[in-house]
Amino acid sequence: MNSFKALLKREYWESKGSMFYAPASIAAFFAIVMIVGAITGPTVVEHNGHSVNVLEQLPNVVDEFNNIDEEKRDKAVQMGLYAPRVMFGFVMFVISLFYCLGSLYDERKDKSILFWKSLPVSDTATVLSKFVAVILLIPALYFGVVAIFQVFLLLFGTVVAWFGGSSGVTIWASSNLFGVLFNSLFSLIVASLWMAPLWAWLMLASSWAKKVAFLWGTLPIFLIAIAEGWIFHSSNFIEMVGKRIVLGFTTMNSDMHYLVGAEMFEESFVSHWYEVFAKGEFWVGIVVAAVFLVGAIYTRRFRDES
Amino acid sequence: MSTLIEAKGLSKSYGNHQALKSVDFTVERGRIVGLVGPNGAGKTTILKAILGLTSYQGDLTVLGMNPERQRHQIMQKVSFIADVAVLPRWLKVSDALEFVTDVHPNFKLDRAKYFLSKTNIPMGAKVKELSKGMVAQLHLALVMSIEAELLVLDEPTLGLDILFRKEFYNQLLTEFFNEGRSILVTTHQIEEIENLLTDLIFIRDGNIVLDATMEEVASDYIEVMVSKDDAEKAEALNPVMQRDVFGRRVYLYQGVSRELLEPLGELHSPSVADLFVAKMKEGK
Numbered sequence: 001m002n003s004f005k006a007l008l009k010r011e012y013w014e015s016k017g018s019m020f021y022a023p024a025s026i027a028a029f030f031a032i033v034m035i036v037g038a039i040t041g042p043t044v045v046e047h048n049g050h051s052v053n054v055l056e057q058l059p060n061v062v063d064e065f066n067n068i069d070e071e072k073r074d075k076a077v078q079m080g081l082y083a084p085r086v087m088f089g090f091v092m093f094v095i096s097l098f099y100c101l102g103s104l105y106d107e108r109k110d111k112s113i114l115f116w117k118s119l120p121v122s123d124t125a126t127v128l129s130k131f132v133a134v135i136l137l138i139p140a141l142y143f144g145v146v147a148i149f150q151v152f153l154l155l156f157g158t159v160v161a162w163f164g165g166s167s168g169v170t171i172w173a174s175s176n177l178f179g180v181l182f183n184s185l186f187s188l189i190v191a192s193l194w195m196a197p198l199w200a201w202l203m204l205a206s207s208w209a210k211k212v213a214f215l216w217g218t219l220p221i222f223l224i225a226i227a228e229g230w231i232f233h234s235s236n237f238i239e240m241v242g243k244r245i246v247l248g249f250t251t252m253n254s255d256m257h258y259l260v261g262a263e264m265f266e267e268s269f270v271s272h273w274y275e276v277f278a279k280g281e282f283w284v285g286i287v288v289a290a291v292f293l294v295g296a297i298y299t300r301r302f303r304d305e306s
Numbered sequence: 307m308s309t310l311i312e313a314k315g316l317s318k319s320y321g322n323h324q325a326l327k328s329v330d331f332t333v334e335r336g337r338i339v340g341l342v343g344p345n346g347a348g349k350t351t352i353l354k355a356i357l358g359l360t361s362y363q364g365d366l367t368v369l370g371m372n373p374e375r376q377r378h379q380i381m382q383k384v385s386f387i388a389d390v391a392v393l394p395r396w397l398k399v400s401d402a403l404e405f406v407t408d409v410h411p412n413f414k415l416d417r418a419k420y421f422l423s424k425t426n427i428p429m430g431a432k433v434k435e436l437s438k439g440m441v442a443q444l445h446l447a448l449v450m451s452i453e454a455e456l457l458v459l460d461e462p463t464l465g466l467d468i469l470f471r472k473e474f475y476n477q478l479l480t481e482f483f484n485e486g487r488s489i490l491v492t493t494h495q496i497e498e499i500e501n502l503l504t505d506l507i508f509i510r511d512g513n514i515v516l517d518a519t520m521e522e523v524a525s526d527y528i529e530v531m532v533s534k535d536d537a538e539k540a541e542a543l544n545p546v547m548q549r550d551v552f553g554r555r556v557y558l559y560q561g562v563s564r565e566l567l568e569p570l571g572e573l574h575s576p577s578v579a580d581l582f583v584a585k586m587k588e589g590k
Binding site: 002003006010014107111113115119121123 | 354379387393398404405410411
């Protein structure tokens with residue numbers, strides 16, 4: 001267990017930039033833009049041909065906000081808190097993609113695999129640690145950044161409320177902060193788990209590729225799609241891949257979908273992240289991922305680098 | 307004395323090319339074995355088989371285990387340095403120590419810190435910020451702090467300057483090697499390590515052409531420097547090899563008694579490098 005933790009730490013050391021610094025800088029960038037915008041932004045704006053003094057209007061806006069229907073206010077605040085996760089979730093998806101492609105390829109490219117293999121760590125533990133990194137570690141780190149950003153949004157809203165002459169308590173009362181944090185964490189993890197077959201496939205390609213792991217990861221998918229279209233005149237395979245990705249995003253943001261209560265995404269799938277566990281496709285995905293992982297372990301174990 | 311490595315009929319093919327042609331050898335505890343051969347002779351294949359990095363045919367046991375099936379158990383008692391460049395560039399020195407401490411049950415952190423304290427390597431530096439020599443020092447510090455029974459070195463000093471190379475082997479001898487441990491080393495700079503070897507294995511085209519202790523080599527092979535006038539007499543005794551040195555001729559004999567050779571001139575033990583050249587040319 002100690003050595004598995006060490007393997008995860010190793011993944012973090014190697015990919016600190018994409019796992020933590022990338023989302024952290026995005027969050028910092030938006031926070032700074034919001035703060036600077038609030039301080040230096042124009043105090044007078046044109047609205048329907050009239051000049052409106054923002055600071056003078058602020059109490060009215062805050063007042064209006066405090067007096068709207070509680071349910072509506074809850075929704076508005078919580079949607080505001082969930083919204084940044086859409087962006088962080090997308091960044092996480094792209095980062096995970098490249099992480100998997102490099103996971104078993106980079107160590108062969110720089111020959112450090114010979115150092116890792118000189119230590120008493122099995123190939124199974126190594127490959128699984130990289131899989132756990134993409135399923136748990138990356139979502140957890142992105143959640144950490146999202147959570148801090150969500151708290152920042154509440155603080156920002158509170159300060160705005162102060163300028164509007166209110167205590168800002170209503171924002172916190174409507175936020176359901178712990179629920180939002182809880183859902184944000186598990187939505188990110190479960191969405192990554194839903195995409196497990198994709199990650200595992202990319203890891204297999206990564207363990208196999210002699211050069212350009214990116215092509216090994218993507219080309220077979222397109223070749224199968226083309227072959228299917230040519231032979232069967234159908235496009236089931238590429239639709240399945242596309243659906244896997246799209247439903248990954250809808251799962252990640254299912255609680256927003258639930259709040260709005262409308263067809264926010266064309267493909268409605270689940271209205272809570274935990275409902276994914278009831279879907280057969282989820283478990284099929286896990287089994288497919290397991291097969292790819294066994295392939296990756298086997299390839300790393302017996303691949304002869306010479 | 308116990309046997310650490312035992313190979314019987316060890317073979318390996320890459321497609322049509324037979325890299326190892328059914329070789330037999332053993333490595334006993336407390337020995338320093340030099341595995342020497344030209345590029346492509348099969349040295350690295352033997353090392354990879356021992357370390358469980360490649361598949362093979364034949365019988366091979368390392369510390370009584372099967373390297374194909376029990377690689378990660380074997381690695382608790384075996385360490386290796388493949389090349390100076392294999393430490394990942396992004397790894398921080400302090401993180402490297404932490405990682406090996408966590409995954410290796412036989413790693414002694416205090417020893418590693420002691421070795422590093424004798425170098426100029428800063429704990430906070432990343433491998434990519436270190437010089438080639440420092441990377442080798444770091445790797446050696448990590449490896450020497452593992453209580454291993456067998457250390458495998460594959461061209462460990464490649465690309466290092468002479469000072470580092472000397473220091474590298476010096477440290478191995480004084481700080482690591484003892485009667486309970488063995489070292490198996492391949493290198494092209496054979497003249498630098500011939501004084502530390504206890505055993506010699508020459509390999510050529512996938513076959514072992516010499517497998518002897520240094521004492522056996524010394525008693526079996528004799529070099530005689532002969533003036534040109536005695537050349538005929540010398541050639542009558544079937545030398546393994548001859549070469550010209552400053553107008554005189556040096557003959558190398560195998561298994562010819564000293565009494566027969568003494569009248570011809572001064573007797574020497576051949577250097578490993580000369581013996582190697584002779585063995586590689588033999589029969590060609």
